[in-house]
């Protein structure tokens with residue numbers, strides 16, 4: 001096991017009717033900016049619940065944060081934060097609203113020129129961004145209890161991230177009932193995203209970490225069971241609750257303690273989203289099977305372990321079991337309605353070289369060994385056409 005530091009300061013408030021707890025969680029009297037997306041919270045009643053809980057707080061609203069939040073939009077919010085002396089940011093929505101809000105929180109106190117520089121050099125993120133709390137409405141990203149913010153600069157089609165300890169939300173309210181209104185596509189994207197977060201911290205090489213391995217396998221097995229149920233029974237509280245808790249744990253740092261990690265699928269996926277506009281979950285469903293097949297020799301031991309413990313494949317030739325574990329993973333994504341080929345999203349074949357070159361230009365050290373080459377990335381994407 002590698003050395004690690006684990007500190008997760010986010011207070012999680014989970015369950016039915018927990019939005020009302022905002023009145024206890026928010027510091028008294030602070031001027032709050034409530035941030036949200038394109039309007040789902042107005043249609044599903046979450047907006048009204050938040051407004052009710054916030055009576056008595058001076059409130060500013062900033063709506064319109066888009067999926068794959070735009071830097072340009074967030075900078076408009078920063079102007080309002082400064083003009084109106086906002087002291088606390090409350091993100092109400094999915095990962096995009098939350099990530100955008102983490103950027104707003106940091107950029108509002110940034111004094112070093114263009115805040116975009118923070119995405120190239122995380123040490124520029126101010127030590128004390130404005131405090132952020134959230135009401136999460138989409139289980140997927142883990143952003144509700146991690147320090148990550150992924151933001152797109154529309155002008156340059158760059159999708160970059162920072163992840164720093166000071167950007168953890170102060171609190172996250174997780175009410176599974178807020179997720180009943182999710183369209184099937186977003187429910188499925190969320191399951192894929194959480195599954196791939198686990199896979200990238202698990203399907204690497206053995207590091208004598210039986211606890212983290214079994215934690216990861218528990219999450220994968222739960223996603224396999226509960227994901228399809230959520231599509232069949234969107235208003236089943238228990239199913240929505242299990243998915244929500246799973247997605248949080250998939251990327252709150254715990255299962256990543258002391259283990260090798262491989263974020264190649266995410267890095268390649270971010271480029272596909274930045275350039276071709278596909279959803280985050282869709283990009284991962286396309287890329288992960290390609291990465292696993294390309295790297296199956298180096299990931300062999302963990303793929304065999306997954307074949308055994310997640311897919312219950314125990315008989316026959318080892319090579320066949322490795323292949324079947326990857327095939328089953330891809331078929332699981334497809335069974336949720338998430339297509340797994342670039343051509344399913346009308347992405348042209350030259351995407352392979354374009355994406356590989358972009359990542360190479362950024363000197364990205366991809367894969368758990370940090371050595372996935374430009375050629376490897378290109379081959380992975382060529383295999384996904």
Ligand code: NZQ
Pocket residue numbers: 036037038039040041044065066067068069093094095096097099137138139140141142143146148149150151178179180181182183186189190193251266280
């Ligand atoms: O904008 P609104 O109207 O709210 O609609 C959203 C949006 O259209 C809708 N939605 C959210 N909750 C809903 C709902 N619709 C009905 N009922 C609800 N309860 O869903 C759509 C997608 O929302 P979005 O926030 O974009 O989805 P998600 O939570 O999957 O976030 C994706 C973003 O997070 C980043 C991704 O790259 C992407 O930009 N990630 C952030 C990470 C992090 N901070 O740690 C890690 C992830 O790997 C990921 O990269």
Ligand code: ZN
Pocket residue numbers: 141193194197266280
């Ligand atoms: Zn993700």
